[in-house]
Amino acid sequence: MRALVRGTGSIGARHLRVLESMGVDELYAWPVRKGTGSTERADIPSRTVFVDTYPNAPLDLIIIATDTVRHVDDALGAVEQNPRSVLLEKPVAPTVQQCRPLLDHPRASIVSVSAPxxxxxxxxxxxxxxxxxxxxxxxxxxxxxxxxxxxxxxxxxxxxxxxxxxxxxxxxxxxxxxxxxxxxxxxxxxxxxxxxxxxxxxxxxxxxxxxxxxxxxxxxxxxxxxxxxxxxxxxxxxxxxxxxxxxxxxxxxxxxxxxxxxxxxxxxxPGDGDVDNVLARQSGTLLQRVGVVVDGLRHEYNAxxxxxxxxxxxxxxxxxxxxxxxxxxxxxx
The missing domain is CATH 3.30.360.10 (Dihydrodipicolinate Reductase; domain 2)
Incomplete structure (x- = not known):
């Protein structure tokens, strides 16, 4: 499995930790603010590869965890990379009108919205x-x-x-x-x-x-x-x-x-009280939907x-x- 998280704030860092715990083989982080490396962030897995553009390798999952005003532009950029799935943090955009370019994209169906x-x-x-x-x-x-x-x-x-x-x-x-x-x-x-x-x-x-x-x-x-x-x-x-x-x-x-x-x-x-566990269910469901085998998921989970x-x-x-x-x-x- 190969995944990238765009944005390395508190939510982005949590997604990275969750993906590591799920056994994702290659993990990339693309910070919004330049100069943020793994040696500066104890809350990000040490094996994370920091990038300033999308890698050439095909991606199974891209997670957009940037500021709300950037969501649509960052999601459009992610969709253009032709990943198997995109998870967009909430809300999609500040208003419905600002959601329109993403809704109208021909590959909008690969985008899910985070709803843990x-x-x-x-x-x-x-x-x-x-x-x-x-x-x-x-x-x-x-x-x-x-x-x-x-x-x-x-x-x-x-x-x-x-x-x-x-x-x-x-x-x-x-x-x-x-x-x-x-x-x-x-x-x-x-x-x-x-x-x-x-x-x-x-x-x-x-x-x-x-x-x-x-x-x-x-x-x-x-x-x-x-x-x-x-x-x-x-x-x-x-x-x-x-x-x-x-x-x-x-x-x-x-x-x-x-x-x-x-x-x-x-x-x-009691398992619902573990935020990382719940986020793993969400990411796992998206990966499973595109053919990646993920153990322990209920079929009732619906992104x-x-x-x-x-x-x-x-x-x-x-x-x-x-x-x-x-x-x-x-x-x-």
Whole structure:
């Protein structure tokens, strides 16, 4: 196996470590900032070959882990190398309009968007339960954390998260928009209110969304709370059906099924608590899809397509527009 990671920030470095643990034979890193070598980075595998262009050898996987504003250009450059697969970190781009050149590329089908929550066994169990328990009637999603603790030792006000053109709670927490879309379907309209003023950054610090969709059998209302102004982390979804309530807690890696008159059923997935393990499932699924044999993967793991990643960006676009217009907005791709 041969893989390259474009971008060597904290996420890029983690991808490199994960790929090494998976036994990738040849590992390349292409930093955005020149002069970053392996001797300077203890968090990058020592056998990584640093490059300043794509190698001549064919690549099985290219991972794009650069700043959001660079994603589309860097992904286009990767696709032109004709690798077997490309994994693009979230979000695809700051807006749907900026996604268009990548969507329109003739080889766009080889691009997947990083969505590690889809590779949690808790998510797989929830998806299976949802099929068994019937049509959902409502859902509530919460994702709360504390931005100053995200990157210890670095001023969060100087990070991309603080910038309104590529950061903010909507884009940073887009994973928590992606997986509800995968479970519950595309909204018809989105109403949103964005919050600022706690952290002193120009981007939104919180977002409250209410979206409606026609649903399979009846209308479905979904509420979403995203913020990084909460020192106590919370990340979960609760879905009501006509027969039960289903909950997935990402912090405790647990799924709970509640039915009237019955004792709640609890299952725990400790392997989901290892971020590297989850990322290995994601990269392994992409490699397996193009013919590389990877052991230990569940067939239920399903990577997010480029189109799915753009849909999540479209919901973010609709939310920002709704906050400005103070009315419900449609999701436009």
């Amino acid at each position: 929550l889809r590779f949690h066994d808790g998510y797989v169990e929830l998806a299976q339960l949802l099929e068994q328990e019937g049509t959902p009637t409502s859902a509530q999603i919460v994702s709360q954390s504390w931005l100053p603790s995200w990157r210890p030792g670095r001023d969060y006000r100087q990070s991309y998260s603080a910038r309104s053109d590529e950061g903010g709670a909507l884009r940073d927490l887009v994973h928590d928009i992606d997986y509800p879309l995968a479970l519950l379907g595309t909204p018809d309209t989105v109403v949103a209110r964005l919050g600022r003023g706690v952290l002193g950054i120009e981007a939104e610090e919180s977002a409250d969304l209410l979206w409606h969709s026609s649903g399979k059998e009846h209308p479905l209302a979904v509420s979403v709370r995203l913020d990084y102004v909460s020192p106590v982390k919370k990340r979960e979804i609760r879905i009501a059906t006509a027969h039960s309530a289903l909950s997935w807690n990402v912090v405790t890696n647990s799924v709970i099924v509640e039915r009237p008159g019955s004792v709640p059923e609890l299952s725990v997935h 997010a397509s480029l189109q799915a990643g753009v849909l999540a960006v479209a919901v973010c676009d609709a939310a920002r527009l709704s906050d400005r217009t103070r009315r419900g907005e449609t999701v436009v791709l």
